[in-house]
Amino acid sequence: MLSQQLTSLQIFNGLSDDDAARICSVLQTSEFKTGDTILNEGGTVQVLWIILQGNCVVSRSCDVNNERILALLAEGDVFGEMSFVRTAPHSASIKAVSDVKACCYRREDFLKLVEDSPEVAWQITSNIAAVLAERLRRMDTWVCDLVDGPHGDVHRDEWENFRSAVYTNWTF
Numbered sequence: 225m226l227s228q229q230l231t232s233l234q235i236f237n238g239l240s241d242d243d244a245a246r247i248c249s250v251l252q253t254s255e256f257k258t259g260d261t262i263l264n265e266g267g268t269v270q271v272l273w274i275i276l277q278g279n280c281v282v283s284r285s286c287d288v289n290n291e292r293i294l295a296l297l298a299e300g301d302v303f304g305e306m307s308f309v310r311t312a313p314h315s316a317s318i319k320a321v322s323d324v325k326a327c328c329y330r331r332e333d334f335l336k337l338v339e340d341s342p343e344v345a346w347q348i349t350s351n352i353a354a355v356l357a358e359r360l361r362r363m364d365t366w367v368c369d370l371v372d373g374p375h376g377d378v379h380r381d382e383w384e385n386f387r388s389a390v391y392t393n394w395t396f
Contacts, residue, residue: 226248226251226276226327227241227244227245227247227248228244229276229300230244230247230248230274231244232300233274233300233302234302234351234354234355235272235274235302235305235348235351235352235355236348236351237347237351238347238351239344239347239348243341243344246337246341247329247333247337250329250330250333251274251327251328251329252327252328252330253276253325253326253327254325254326254327254328255323255324255325255326256278256320256323256324256325256326257320257323258320258321258322258323259319259320260319260320260324261317261318261319261320262280262318262319262320262324262326263303263304263314263316263317263318264314264317265283265284265285265313265314265315265316265317266313266314267307267313267314268307268311268312268313268314269304269307269314270304270307270308270311270330270331271304271307271308271328271329271330271331272302272304272305272308272328272329272331272334273302273303273304273318273326273327273328274300274301274302274326274327274328274329275297275298275299275300275301275302275303275324275325275326276299276325276326276327277299277323277324277325278298278299278320278321278322278323278324278325278326279296279297279298279299279320279321279322279324280296280297280301280303280318280319280320280321280324281293281295281296281297281318281319281321282294282295282296282297282303282316282317282318283316283317283319284315284316284317285317294316296321297318302355303318304318304328305352305355305356306356308329308331308334308352309349309352334348367383370383371383
């Protein structure tokens with residue numbers, strides 16, 4: 225059952241039933257109560273989370289007393305993929321806004337898959353890249369709408385500074 229649910233997700237699109245079953249065999253399931261923090265901004269756990277039931281909120285600290293909600297997640301949504309593919313602190317926190325059942329795919333299990341079945345690992349990595357690219361496309365559209373909107377003049381200098389920082393001098 226879980227393997228069918230897994231292959232219906234964009235991140236695991238294109239996997240065979242056998243490959244999905246193999247991944248399911250190493251998934252760990254966790255349950256969280258409403259209000260529980262699942263992932264902390266700044267943490268470094270390299271796990272890909274899949275929501276099986278419930279809803280979560282993605283939020284990020286903006287300053288000492290302010291938190292910005294970035295997204296609402298529901299059944300079938302995935303999070304943690306940025307830290308999963310690159311060792312870097314989590315850019316946001318994830319909290320349960322209802323009781324949540326989720327499973328996680330640990331980075332070390334994925335690295336074993338890379339060794340044993342590189343073509344399957346490549347498919348998953350390619351799917352993760354597609355998810356992240358879609359998010360970036362949506363952000364680009366939002367930025368253009370903001371800068372070109374009726375109050376865009378207020379944001380143009382800010383956008384130029386941001387653009388300069390994001391698209392130049394990339395370091396890893």
